[in-house]
Amino acid sequence: MAITKAGVRQRAEAAIAIDAVVTEGRSLDWALARADEKLDPADRSMVRMLCFGCLRYHWQLRAQLRMLLERPLKARDSVIESLLIVGFFQLSDTRVPDHAAVSTTVDAARLLRRPKYAGLINAVLRNYMRRNISESEAQDDEARFNHPAWLIEHLRKDWPDHWQQIISANNDRAPMWLRVNGQHMTAAAYQQAHAIDGQLLPGADQALRLEKPAAVDELPGFELGHLSVQDAAAQMAAPWLLAGHPDGVVRVLDACAAPGGKTCHLLELLGADADLTAIDNDKKRLTSIQENLARLGMDATVLAADASKPGEWWNGVGFDRILLDAPCSATGVIRRHPDIKLLRRQEDIHALARRQRQMLAALWALLNPGGRLLYVTCSVLVEENEAVVGDFLSTHTDAREDRVLHDYNIRDLMYDKTPGFQVLPGTQGMDGFYFASLEKVSG
Ligand SMILES: C[S@@+](CC[C@H](N)C(=O)[O-])C[C@H]1O[C@@H](n2cnc3c(N)ncnc32)[C@H](O)[C@@H]1O
Numbered sequence: 001m002a003i004t005k006a007g008v009r010q011r012a013e014a015a016i017a018i019d020a021v022v023t024e025g026r027s028l029d030w031a032l033a034r035a036d037e038k039l040d041p042a043d044r045s046m047v048r049m050l051c052f053g054c055l056r057y058h059w060q061l062r063a064q065l066r067m068l069l070e071r072p073l074k075a076r077d078s079v080i081e082s083l084l085i086v087g088f089f090q091l092s093d094t095r096v097p098d099h100a101a102v103s104t105t106v107d108a109a110r111l112l113r114r115p116k117y118a119g120l121i122n123a124v125l126r127n128y129m130r131r132n133i134s135e136s137e138a139q140d141d142e143a144r145f146n147h148p149a150w151l152i153e154h155l156r157k158d159w160p161d162h163w164q165q166i167i168s169a170n171n172d173r174a175p176m177w178l179r180v181n182g183q184h185m186t187a188a189a190y191q192q193a194h195a196i197d198g199q200l201l202p203g204a205d206q207a208l209r210l211e212k213p214a215a216v217d218e219l220p221g222f223e224l225g226h227l228s229v230q231d232a233a234a235q236m237a238a239p240w241l242l243a244g245h246p247d248g249v250v251r252v253l254d255a256c257a258a259p260g261g262k263t264c265h266l267l268e269l270l271g272a273d274a275d276l277t278a279i280d281n282d283k284k285r286l287t288s289i290q291e292n293l294a295r296l297g298m299d300a301t302v303l304a305a306d307a308s309k310p311g312e313w314w315n316g317v318g319f320d321r322i323l324l325d326a327p328c329s330a331t332g333v334i335r336r337h338p339d340i341k342l343l344r345r346q347e348d349i350h351a352l353a354r355r356q357r358q359m360l361a362a363l364w365a366l367l368n369p370g371g372r373l374l375y376v377t378c379s380v381l382v383e384e385n386e387a388v389v390g391d392f393l394s395t396h397t398d399a400r401e402d403r404v405l406h407d408y409n410i411r412d413l414m415y416d417k418t419p420g421f422q423v424l425p426g427t428q429g430m431d432g433f434y435f436a437s438l439e440k441v442s443g
């Protein structure tokens with residue numbers, strides 16, 4: 001493998017992005033968007049691969065770095081620590097030949113305007129190989145499980161029999177799932193029509209898991225609105241919310257809608273019977289709902305609004321169905337966002353749970369008697385899931401949990417949490433999601 005300028009730039013940009021997450025607390029999405037501005041499109045996937053891997057195995061790689069550095073580098077040179085970690089990850093987990101990994105990483109120090117570190121990086125990486133450091137035994141749970149200590153403890157408490165399974169799924173790569181637009185065809189028909197290498201999920205007619213991730217806009221029918229990218233567990237929400245809906249026009253509120261994945265799925269299922277309002281309090285993210293609606297040729301009322309303050313925007317006409325896909329810790333989608341492990345703090349969970357409770361209580365008033373609210377999170381933590389719904393049920397006499405499951409053979413795929421059901425990350429390749437279906441009792 002030739003040592004190219006592009007290869008050196010990829011390592012340097014990966015180190016900058018990782019450093020932005022680790023030391024500045026930026027999200028990986030933000031850091032990658034900034035890197036993309038400086039990179040040729042052809043270099044972006046390598047930078048992504050390096051960043052995802054280094055953040056996924058952050059604690060293990062950092063512990064290995066401590067074994068090899070006599071003392072930590074100065075805070076202003078934290079990017080060099082990230083660069084060394086990029087070097088380790090290449091040597092331990094990728095097919096990049098060792099000599100290429102070492103020389104691109106050493107040269108990246110020069111590109112980062114820190115030429116004085118070139119010698120140190122060269123020596124540390126060579127030591128890493130010579131002493132077989134990648135095989136060394138982890139000294140603590142953080143390095144062993146590649147999760148922060150508080151989250152390991154939290155998972156142990158909430159999932160005494162499954163915490164290791166969750167952690168191991170979190171450290172895997174996530175597959176790419178498609179939702180084939182049911183107004184056009186089933187996932188099976190799409191797969192057959194275009195000879196797509198992928199797997200169907202029995203019972204989930206629209207879900208197709210690709211064998212290999214692909215550029216979505218190159219997939220047949222994407223521009224025509226025949227498919228969207230959406231995890232199969234996320235695809236459970238729309239049919240569950242709509243099951244048994246009244247005949248005629250159904251008034252639906254999608255209360256935390258951006259970027260609109262579930263909004264569009266609801267519209268695909270309802271067709272002409274939809275009267276859907278999609279709100280989100282993040283104005284910038286509303287654009288992505290509009291773009292998705294336009295691509296799929298669908299229509300909804302889209303508002304910038306706060307779900308916990310309906311008094312500011314609701315016109316007083318009740319809804320038959322409300323989807324509350326609440327902002328949460330996203331601990332069920334760590335595979336897709338490994339930076340969550342570094343950015344989230346224990347105290348965030350309490351604050352999130354308080355917001356979730358406020359939203360649920362505020363939106364309940366907007367539901368028609370006989371209507372259904374589906375509470376959804378992509379969290380696996382009790383505090384954001386069954387604790388929120390359990391307290392809500394005990395203080396709202398007009399609410400009861402509907403425990404009838406619809407579509408998919410989901411009983412086999414979910415854990416019964418009473419109230420609610422949980423899909424754990426990794427189950428059939430799906431993300432971790434929690435669902436609780438609440439009915440407003442008439443009278
Ligand atoms: C889990 S995401 C929703 C994903 C979306 N339902 C989908 O399937 O594409 C949560 C969303 O809630 C929004 N949000 C957070 N607080 C909110 C609030 N108080 N009111 C309305 N939306 C809020 C966030 O901006 C974010 O877009």
